[in-house]
Amino acid sequence: MMETVEIFNDENRAEPLVHITESKDKTVIMVDLPCVRKQNIDLKVSKKAVEINAIIKNTFAEDYFKKGVRWTFFHKIIDLPTETFPEKVKAKFEKNVLLITIPKNRKVKRIKIECWE
Amino acid sequence: MEPSVRLVETKNINFKNPVVIIGFPDVGLVGTIVARYIIDKLKLEEIGHIESNLFPPILVIHNEKIQNIIQINGNENVIVFTSEIPVPLEILNDLTKVIADWITSKKAEMTFIVGGMPNQNRLEMKTIVTHAIPTTHRASAILNKGKGQLFDEGVIIGMNALFLRKFFEEKSDGIALLADSFLAFPDPESSAVVIENLNKMLGWNIETKKLLEKGDEIRLNARDLMKKTREILNKMRKPVEDESTMMYR
Numbered sequence: 001m002m003e004t005v006e007i008f009n010d011e012n013r014a015e016p017l018v019h020i021t022e023s024k025d026k027t028v029i030m031v032d033l034p035c036v037r038k039q040n041i042d043l044k045v046s047k048k049a050v051e052i053n054a055i056i057k058n059t060f061a062e063d064y065f066k067k068g069v070r071w072t073f074f075h076k077i078i079d080l081p082t083e084t085f086p087e088k089v090k091a092k093f094e095k096n097v098l099l100i101t102i103p104k105n106r107k108v109k110r111i112k113i114e115c116w117e
Numbered sequence: 118m119e120p121s122v123r124l125v126e127t128k129n130i131n132f133k134n135p136v137v138i139i140g141f142p143d144v145g146l147v148g149t150i151v152a153r154y155i156i157d158k159l160k161l162e163e164i165g166h167i168e169s170n171l172f173p174p175i176l177v178i179h180n181e182k183i184q185n186i187i188q189i190n191g192n193e194n195v196i197v198f199t200s201e202i203p204v205p206l207e208i209l210n211d212l213t214k215v216i217a218d219w220i221t222s223k224k225a226e227m228t229f230i231v232g233g234m235p236n237q238n239r240l241e242m243k244t245i246v247t248h249a250i251p252t253t254h255r256a257s258a259i260l261n262k263g264k265g266q267l268f269d270e271g272v273i274i275g276m277n278a279l280f281l282r283k284f285f286e287e288k289s290d291g292i293a294l295l296a297d298s299f300l301a302f303p304d305p306e307s308s309a310v311v312i313e314n315l316n317k318m319l320g321w322n323i324e325t326k327k328l329l330e331k332g333d334e335i336r337l338n339a340r341d342l343m344k345k346t347r348e349i350l351n352k353m354r355k356p357v358e359d360e361s362t363m364m365y366r
Contacts, residue, residue: 014337017302017344018301019299019302032301032303032336034332034333034334034336034337056337095306099240
């Protein structure tokens with residue numbers, strides 16, 4: 001369960017970095033989620049999109065890439081290039097990278113081409 | 118024709134065959150993270166910068182001070198080049214030439230070009246390998262002190278390639294140290310591996326524990342720079358891919 005704190009303010013929303021690779025059968029999405037705990041990730045998958053929400057556990061007064069913004073959560077909606085079966089999607093979280101493997105729904109229907117009379 | 122960039126020295130330093138580190142935004146931002154960490158740990162002051170009319174309209178402010186876009190930090194023994202933004206494609210050739218010529222004029226002991234090398238299995242990797250490319254026999258000898266693995270075949274794209282070619286053509290001592298890295302995410306862990314290698318080769322003792330501890334923090338705050346760097350990398354990659362297609366047709 002995600003913590004229900006009032007942190008989902010648009011000003012504090014950070015967009016995570018995403019890397020998408022595709023093969024014939026699947027789409028693999030890698031999402032960089034630093035400062036996030038596994039239990040604070042909410043992943044939703046529909047046939048056509050993936051939605052990620054994750055609470056950032058802490059923010060810092062940074063030495064090397066200092067910014068004036070305090071981020072409290074990540075949010076990202078990714079439209080899928082091909083429809084999928086949401087129940088077959090797999091996800092794992094390692095080194096603060098969320099790896100989502102999405103099988104492609106390659107079910108096709110042959111269409112009969114009719115002739116003009 | 119006038120070069121599109123100009124190197125400005127702001128401090129008069131009596132260099133003693135310095136070691137030079139070049140770390141610009143690249144794959145996994147490894148070059149940038151390494152350069153900034155070394156600047157911080159060795160407390161290297163800004164001693165110069167690069168000026169160009171072709172820089173984008175951007176102003177970077179750090180600790181309430183306006184920053185030069187491409188900075189040179191150093192002392193009499195160490196010089197570090199780094200940039201606040203990905204280097205615009207338009208100035209790559211001139212910038213490489215101006216920096217390389219300046220390094221030669223300062224009689225540098227050795228130049229290290231540090232960065233990342235994209236590895237699609239990076240997430241599963243237990244050991245991060247540093248791929249090394251020396252430009253001279255002398256550089257090869259120094260390389261043996263580290264744990265780098267010689268890069269034996271492949272293509273290097275971008276600024277690192279330009280520096281290596283320039284050093285190779287002019288028989289200047291240079292070594293590229295490119296650690297396995299995420300392509301699209303900042304990679305402090307790979308950066309720490311590069312620093313460990315520099316420690317071995319140069320007899321330095323820069324601890325990397327703090328860098329690893331701050332890894333998440335760096336990843337969180339360097340997202341914008343990573344995103345912009347990736348856009349530039351994609352532009353660089355395109356002509357090379359087109360050319361490869363022609364070559365193997």
